[in-house]
Amino acid sequence: AQKITQTQPGMFVQEKEAVTLDCTYDTSDQSYGLFWYKQPSSGEMIFLIYQGSYDEQNATEGRYSLNFQKARKSANLVISASQLGDSAMYFCAMREGPSAGNNRKLIWGLGTSLAVNP
Amino acid sequence: DAGITQSPRHKVTETGTPVTLRCHQTENHRYMYWYRQDPGHGLRLIHYSYGVKDTDKGEVSDGYSVSRSKTEDFLLTLESATSSQTSVYFCAISESSQIGYGYTFGSGTRLTVV
Numbered sequence A: 001a002q003k004i005t006q007t008q009p010g011m012f013v014q015e016k017e018a019v020t021l022d023c024t025y026d027t028s029d030q031s032y033g034l035f036w037y038k039q040p041s042s043g044e045m046i047f048l049i050y051q052g053s054y055d056e057q058n059a060t061e062g063r064y065s066l067n068f069q070k071a072r073k074s075a076n077l078v079i080s081a082s083q084l085g086d087s088a089m090y091f092c093a094m095r096e097g098p099s100a101g102n103n104r105k106l107i108w109g110l111g112t113s114l115a116v117n118p
Numbered sequence B: 001d002a003g004i005t006q007s008p009r010h011k012v013t014e015t016g017t018p019v020t021l022r023c024h025q026t027e028n029h030r031y032m033y034w035y036r037q038d039p040g041h042g043l044r045l046i047h048y049s050y051g052v053k054d055t056d057k058g059e060v061s062d063g064y065s066v067s068r069s070k071t072e073d074f075l076l077t078l079e080s081a082t083s084s085q086t087s088v089y090f091c092a093i094s095e096s097s098q099i100g101y102g103y104t105f106g107s108g109t110r111l112t113v114v
Helices: none
Strands: A003-005 A012-016 A018-023 A024-026 A034-039 A046-052 A062-067 A075-078 A088-095 A107-110 A112-118 B002-005 B011-015 B019-025 B031-038 B041-050 B055-059 B062-068 B073-078 B085-096 B107-114
Touching: A003 A012, A003 A088, A003 A107, A003 B031, A003 B055, A012 A018, A012 A034, A018 A112, A018 B085, A024 A075, A034 A062, A034 A075, A046 A062, A062 A107, B002 B011, B011 B019, B019 B031, B019 B085, B041 B073, B055 B062, B073 B085
Parallel strands: A012 A112, B011 B107
Antiparallel strands: A003 A024, A018 A075, A034 A046, A034 A088, A062 A075, A088 A107, A088 A112, B002 B019, B019 B073, B031 B041, B031 B085, B041 B055, B062 B073, B085 B107
C-alpha cells in the first residue's frame, strides 16, 4: 500500500534559521508526485511545492525547497530563513501512481507542527 | 474570488439530527473530495467524486453520504449526527488525477455535535 510518513510531530526553529521537515513515502510505482501543504492556525490549506518522480532537479519555490532523494524515498521540505509566519502545520502528500487505477488520490502524512521562535 | 467555497463555516447541531455541508466550486474541476481533520489523525478521506453522479467511499465513510448532481456542487450529509462526528470538514477539488495535479481546498467547516 502507498503510504506517507512524517516522523516529526513537532519542530522548533529560531527565526532566520533554516529548518528541514522530514517526509518519507512508500510506493511501488515509478511514476508519482509529491506535494507539501501548509496549514496555519487560521486553518486554510495552502499548496507550497511539488516534485514529480521523474524530475531531475529538486523543486524550489522562493524560500521553500524540496530535498528529493528517490533511492531513499524521501521528500524533505527545507524552509530557509524562517519567519514567524512560517509557524504552522505542514503536510506531505503523494499522488497515487498508476497502480491505484484511474481515480488516483493524494495520500497524506499526519503532519509536522512547526513553531518559529523569535 | 475563491474558486471553492464551503458552507456553512461553523455549525452546532444536536445528536441524531441530519446535517448537510455544501461544497461549491467555480473551477469546473472533475474531482471533488470530502475530508475530516481531527487532532492526531491528519486528513481522512470520507467520500470523493470523479464526476456528476459518480462517487466513491473513502476510509471513514460510515455515517456519511454524498451527492453530486452538478459539476459545481458536492454535498456531504451526516445522516444522524453523533458526537464522534465533531470535526473540521474540508472540501477539496482537483482538475485531474494525474501525478502533477494537487488539490485546492475550501476554508473548512467546523462542526460541533452536542
